[in-house]
Amino acid sequence: MLKDESPSRTELSELGEFGLIDRLTSDMKILNKSTVKSVGDDAAVIDHGGKLTLVAKDLLIEGVHFDMSYTPLKHLGYKAAAVNISDIAAMNGKATQLLVGISVSNRYSVEALDELYAGMRLACKKYNVDLVGGDTTASVSGLFISVTVVGEVEAGKQVYRNSAKENDLICVTGDLGAAYMGLLVLQREKEVYKANPAMQPELEGYDYVLERQLKPEPRTDIIELLQKAGIKPTSMIDISDGLASEVLHISKDSNLGCRIYEEKIPIDVVTADVAAEFKIDTTTAAMNGGEDYELLFTVNINDLEKVKAIKGVSVIGHMTSKEEGEYLVSSGGSMYPIMAQGFEHLK
Amino acid sequence: MLKDESPSRTELSELGEFGLIDRLTSDMKILNKSTVKSVGDDAAVIDHGGKLTLVAKDLLIEGVHFDMSYTPLKHLGYKAAAVNISDIAAMNGKATQLLVGISVSNRYSVEALDELYAGMRLACKKYNVDLVGGDTTASVSGLFISVTVVGEVEAGKQVYRNSAKENDLICVTGDLGAAYMGLLVLQREKEVYKANPAMQPELEGYDYVLERQLKPEPRTDIIELLQKAGIKPTSMIDISDGLASEVLHISKDSNLGCRIYEEKIPIDVVTADVAAEFKIDTTTAAMNGGEDYELLFTVNINDLEKVKAIKGVSVIGHMTSKEEGEYLVSSGGSMYPIMAQGFEHLK
Numbered sequence: 001m002l003k004d005e006s007p008s009r010t011e012l013s014e015l016g017e018f019g020l021i022d023r024l025t026s027d028m029k030i031l032n033k034s035t036v037k038s039v040g041d042d043a044a045v046i047d048h049g050g051k052l053t054l055v056a057k058d059l060l061i062e063g064v065h066f067d068m069s070y071t072p073l074k075h076l077g078y079k080a081a082a083v084n085i086s087d088i089a090a091m092n093g094k095a096t097q098l099l100v101g102i103s104v105s106n107r108y109s110v111e112a113l114d115e116l117y118a119g120m121r122l123a124c125k126k127y128n129v130d131l132v133g134g135d136t137t138a139s140v141s142g143l144f145i146s147v148t149v150v151g152e153v154e155a156g157k158q159v160y161r162n163s164a165k166e167n168d169l170i171c172v173t174g175d176l177g178a179a180y181m182g183l184l185v186l187q188r189e190k191e192v193y194k195a196n197p198a199m200q201p202e203l204e205g206y207d208y209v210l211e212r213q214l215k216p217e218p219r220t221d222i223i224e225l226l227q228k229a230g231i232k233p234t235s236m237i238d239i240s241d242g243l244a245s246e247v248l249h250i251s252k253d254s255n256l257g258c259r260i261y262e263e264k265i266p267i268d269v270v271t272a273d274v275a276a277e278f279k280i281d282t283t284t285a286a287m288n289g290g291e292d293y294e295l296l297f298t299v300n301i302n303d304l305e306k307v308k309a310i311k312g313v314s315v316i317g318h319m320t321s322k323e324e325g326e327y328l329v330s331s332g333g334s335m336y337p338i339m340a341q342g343f344e345h346l347k
Numbered sequence: 348m349l350k351d352e353s354p355s356r357t358e359l360s361e362l363g364e365f366g367l368i369d370r371l372t373s374d375m376k377i378l379n380k381s382t383v384k385s386v387g388d389d390a391a392v393i394d395h396g397g398k399l400t401l402v403a404k405d406l407l408i409e410g411v412h413f414d415m416s417y418t419p420l421k422h423l424g425y426k427a428a429a430v431n432i433s434d435i436a437a438m439n440g441k442a443t444q445l446l447v448g449i450s451v452s453n454r455y456s457v458e459a460l461d462e463l464y465a466g467m468r469l470a471c472k473k474y475n476v477d478l479v480g481g482d483t484t485a486s487v488s489g490l491f492i493s494v495t496v497v498g499e500v501e502a503g504k505q506v507y508r509n510s511a512k513e514n515d516l517i518c519v520t521g522d523l524g525a526a527y528m529g530l531l532v533l534q535r536e537k538e539v540y541k542a543n544p545a546m547q548p549e550l551e552g553y554d555y556v557l558e559r560q561l562k563p564e565p566r567t568d569i570i571e572l573l574q575k576a577g578i579k580p581t582s583m584i585d586i587s588d589g590l591a592s593e594v595l596h597i598s599k600d601s602n603l604g605c606r607i608y609e610e611k612i613p614i615d616v617v618t619a620d621v622a623a624e625f626k627i628d629t630t631t632a633a634m635n636g637g638e639d640y641e642l643l644f645t646v647n648i649n650d651l652e653k654v655k656a657i658k659g660v661s662v663i664g665h666m667t668s669k670e671e672g673e674y675l676v677s678s679g680g681s682m683y684p685i686m687a688q689g690f691e692h693l694k
Contacts, residue, residue, distance in 0.1 A: 010457035017483060020457065024464045025481045034499065035477040044479035045368045046444055052395015057404075057480060059448045059496050063487040096379045097393055101406045101493055110367065111359035117371045132391035133404060134372045136364060140410040144486075146448055146493035148404050152381065152395045282656045300689040 028260045040253070041160050041273060042090040042238060043151065048171035052158055056087035060141040069188040069193075073112055075214040077119025080145045083240065085127050086218035086293045088151030090238035092159040094220070098124055099133030101146040108143065109245040116145075127220060131195070157232065159297070161284075162253035168298035170250075170317040171233075171307055175266040176243055177282055180289025182206070182213025208270040216293040222312065227308045233297035242290040245340035247317075248326060250298065255326040260317040260338065263331045278340035288341040361477065387505050387600070389437040389585060390498065399538065401498035402681070403434035409489040414651035416540075416582040417533040420459055422561040424466025427492045430587065432474050433565035433640045435498030437585035439506040445471060446480030448493040474567060504579065508645070511582035515645035517597075517605060517664040518580075518654055520566045522613040523590055524629055527636025528562025528621040529553070536670075555617040564638040569659065570642075576653045580644035589637040590688035594664075595673060604671040607664040607685065610678045634675070637646055 025039040036052060037045035043056035047347040060080050062068060081098055088095040100120060113136070121204060124131050132146075189201045203210060218238075226233065235254060237246045243265070251258045267282045275282045286292075297317060299307050307313055311329065317329075355656060362370060372386040375530055383399060384392035390403035403413045407427050409415060428445060435442040447467060451460065460483070471478050478498075536548045550557060565585075573580065584593045590612070598605045614622075614629045633639075645666060646654050664676075673685040 012451065012453055012455065012457060012460075015457055020460070020483050021663050022373075022479050023457070024483070025478065028468070028478055030477050031472075031475050032477050034443050035479055038479040039481055043440050044444060044446060044497075046479075046497055047397040048395065048400050048443075050394075053393070053395050053400050053497070055402070055444070055446060055480070055495065055497055056483060057446050057448050057493065059450055059482060059491075059493060060452050061484055061486055061669055062483050064450075089528070096395075097383050097391060097402070099391060099402060099404050099495070101404050103406055103491060104359065106359055108359065110359055110362055110370070111355060111366070113359075113371060114562075121375070127377050130385060131372065131375055132382055132385040132393075133402070134368050134386055135404060135406060136367050136371070137406050137408060137579060138359075138411050139491075140489060142487060144406075144408075144450060144490075144491050144493075146406060147403070148392075148402065148446070148495040149404055150393055150400070219396050248479060272587050310680075318422075321598060 001192055014164045037160065037203065042087040043092070045067065047155065051152045052155050054088050054091050054153060055148065056084060056092045057146065058084050058087065060145040062144070067190070068143070070190055071214065073115035074119035077116040078215050080147050081120045081123035081129070082216050082218050083147035083293060084121070084147045084222065085129060086238045087292060088149055089218050089220050089223050091151070092149040092157055092223060092233065092234050092236060092294060093153035094223070095127060095129045095149050095151040097130050097132045097150040099148040100131065101135045103137050103139040103144040105141050107138045124289070127218065130192040159233050159236040161235055161237050161250050162183050163296040164250050164254040164256055164319050165300070166256055166319055166321055167301055168234050168319045169301055169304060169307065169315050170247065170260065170296070170298055170319065171313050171315050172243070172266065172294055173222045173312055174292070174293050174294040175271065176211045176239065176294060177266040177275065177285030177289050178212035178268055178271040179216060179291035180285045181271050182209035184278050185209060185274065186213065206274065208268060209274050213291065218293055219295045225310050229310060231299055231303050231306055233299055236295060236297035239292045239294045239296055240290060241294065241340070242288040244287040244338050246296045248338060248340050251319070251326050254319070257320040257322050258317060258326045259320060260328045262328055264314060264316040266314045271332050376626065384507065389434040389591070392438070392505055394502065397503050398499045401435050401438050401440045401500060402494065402495065403431060404495040405431050405434065407492040413488070414537070417537055418561065420462035421466035424463040425492050425562050427469045428470035428476070429563050429565050430640060431494045431496035432470065432476060432567065433585045434563050435496055436567050436570050437583050437642060438500060439504055439570060439580065439583060440498040440500035440673060442474060442476045442496050442498040444477045444479045444497040446495040447478065448482045450484050450486040450491040451539045452486050452488050477591050505660055506580050506583040508582055508584050510658035511597050511601035511603055511645040511666050512665055513603055513668055515581050515666045516648055516651060516654065516662050517594065517607065517643070517645055517666065518660050518662050519590070519613065520569045520641045520659055521639070521642060522615040523586065523617065523639050524632030524636050525556045525559035525615055525618040525624065526638035527632045528565060528618050528625070529556035531625050532556060532561065532621065543653070555615060556621050560638065563638065565640055566642045566655070567645065569657070572657050576657060578646055578650050578653055580646055584643045586639045586643055587637060588685050588687070589635040590643065591634040591685050593643045595685060597643065597686050598666070598673050601666070602669055604667040604669050605664060605673045606667060607675050609675055611661060611663040613661045
C-alpha cells in the first residue's frame with residue numbers, strides 16, 4: 001500500500017500549539033496582492049477593494065474544548081458563534097457573516113442539531129451576523145464544530161497584535177478569571193454526579209461564572225465605544241487563552257516587554273468568592289484561566305483620559321522596551337516573569 | 348447536571364445530508380446588506396465594496412472522507428485545498444486565500460502534519476492561493492481537516508446554481524467516473540493487504556484513476572477559457588457528489604427539468620477498462636461515483652459553437668421545463684429518472 005514512511009518522529013507535544021503553527025505556516029510567500037495580513041493574528045485581512053474583509057476560523061472539539069456532560073447544546077452553539085465574532089472584534093472590525101461546518105456521529109439526533117443551531121442563530125441575531133453557510137457531515141465519533149467568520153473594517157482601521165509601541169498603556173475590558181471558575185464548578189458537579197447520579201446539582205449562586213463559561217459575549221460594544229471616543233488601539237487581541245498568553249503575544253509580536261500590575265487586574269466579586277472556595281488565587285485564574293473573551297489592547301498614553309472614561313475598560317499596565325522583559329508586578333511590589341500556561345491543547 | 352432533554356428523537360439518517368442542511372438553515376433572514384448570497388450554493392457571496400468576496404468551507408473527516416491506510420498525507424493536503432479551490436471556480440471566481448483548521452490526535456507526529464501542509468502548500472502554489480490562517484488543536488481520535496477558501500469575482504460575473512434557463516445546454520468538463528474507480532482500486536488493495544501484508548500492491552496501470560481519486564485538480568483553467576471565449580455560464584456547480592446529484596441541484600434550484608444523454612457523458616478509456624474489470628457500468632460511475640471535481644454548467648444555446656470550441660468541454664444534455672422531469676436518455680433511447688445516490692455521508 002501507499003505508506004508514509006517518515007524518517008523521524010517528533011511528538012506534537014514537543015512543539016505545543018503555537019510552536020506547531022509557527023512551524024507549519026512559516027516561510028510562506030504571499031502571492032496575491034489582496035492578502036493584506038496572513039497567518040499570525042486573530043483574523044486574516046483581505047482587500048478586494050472597498051472595505052477590508054476579515055476572515056477567521058475556530059474549531060470546537062468534543063472532549064477537548066467542551067464536555068457534553070455539562071454543556072447544553074444551545075449554549076455550545078451560541079459560544080461557537082460568539083468566540084468567532086470576538087476574533088473579528090479583536091481586529092477592530094465588525095462581524096458580518098458566519099459559515100458553520102459540523103461533523104457529528106449518529107449518537108446525535110436531528111433535534112440535538114436543532115438546539116445547536118438555535119444557539120448559533122441566537123448569537124447571530126444578537127450581533128447582527130448572517131449565517132451564510134452550513135455543512136454537516138458524519139463523524140466516526142464525537143462532535144466537531146468548525147466556524148468561519150467574515151467581518152469588515154474600513155481600510156486603515158484594522159488593528160494587529162504586533163503594533164504596540166513602548167510606553168503604550170495596556171487595557172482590558174470587563175473582568176477576568178470568571179470563565180475558568182465556571183469551568184471548575186461544572187467539573188466539580190460532574191464528579192459529584194458520577195459518584196452519585198441521584199444528587200441534585202449545586203449550581204445556585206454560581207450563575208455569573210457559569211454564564212461566563214457557557215455563554216461568553218464578544219465585546220463588540222467596546223469596539224463601538226472606542227470608535228466614538230476617537231481612540232484607535234495601537235494593538236489588540238481577544239482573551240481566549242488567558243491574560244498571560246495574550247499579553248505575551250502582543251509583547252513578542254511587537255518586539256517589546258510589558259508590565260502588568262496585579263492590583264489593577266479586574267476581578268468580579270463572584271469570581272473572587274468562587275476562587276476562595278476552590279483555594280485558587282484570582283490572579284492565577286485571570287492570567288492562565290482563559291476563555292474570558294474580553295479584549296486586551298494598548299493605547300497611546302495621550303489617550304489615557306479618553307480610555308478611562310469608557311465604562312468597562314481597565315488600564316492594567318504598560319509596554320516597555322524588549323530588554324525590560326515581561327513581568328507581573330504584585331501588590332507587594334515583587335516582579336514575576338509572565339509565562340503562558342493557558343489552553344495549549346496539544347501539551 | 349444540565350441536560351438536553353429533547354422531547355423527540357429524529358435520527359440523522361432520516362433526513363440525509365441535504366435535508367438536514369435545509370432544516371437547519373431555512374428561514375434565516377438576511378441582516379447585512381453585504382450578504383449577496385447566503386446558504387445553498389458552492390460559496391457564499393459577500394459585497395464589501397470593490398470585487399465580490401466568495402467564501403466556502405469543506406470538512407474532510409478521517410473514516411468518512413478518507414482512509415488513512417491508503418491516503419498519503421501529502422495527497423490528502425493537496426486534495427483538501429483543491430476541493431475548496433474548486434468550490435470557488437464553481438462560482439466563476441478565482442480562489443485567493445485559504446484558512447486551515449486541523450484537529451489531530453497524538454497518534455500523528457509533527458512530521459505527518461508537515462506532509463499534510465506540504466500538500467496544501469503545493470496546491471496553493473499551483474493555484475496562486477495564499478495560506479493565510481492555520482489552527483491546529485488536539486482531537487480525541489482521528490484527523491479532522493476544515494478548510495475555508497476565500498475568492499474573488501467581479502460584481503455581476505458570479506454564477507449560481509439556480510439560474511439555468513429552459514433549453515440551456517448542459518456542459519461538463521473533463522471526464523467522469525475516474526475518481527470513483529480509483530477509490531475501488533484502493534479499497535481492493537487494502538483488502539488484499541489485510542489478508543496478506545506480504546503481498547505487493549498491484550497499482551500499475553491504474554495511475555490515471557488513482558491520481559483522479561487522490562489528487563484531483565480544480566478546473567480553474569476552464570473558468571479562464573470561458574471568460575476568454577466570452578461565455579458566462581447561466582448556472583454552474585462542481586461535481587463532488589456525482590453527476591446525478593449535481594444536475595439535480597441545478598434543475599431543482601432553477602425550477603426546471605433536464606435531459607442527460609448517456610452516450611455524451613465523457614468517460615476516459617482507463618476508467619472504462621477499470622469499470623469493466625470491476626463489472627461496474629461506466630454511466631453508474633459517472634452519475635453516482637462523485638469526487639471528480641469537474642465543473643457542470645449550463646450555457647445559452649446561442650453559445651453552442653463557442654463552447655464546443657473549448658477543449659475539454661462536452662455538451663451532454665439540455666434543460667427542460669420542470670414538468671418534463673429529470674431524465675437520463677440511454678444510448679438505446681430509453682428514459683431513466685435521475686436520482687441522487689451520491690456521497691450522502693449521513694445516510
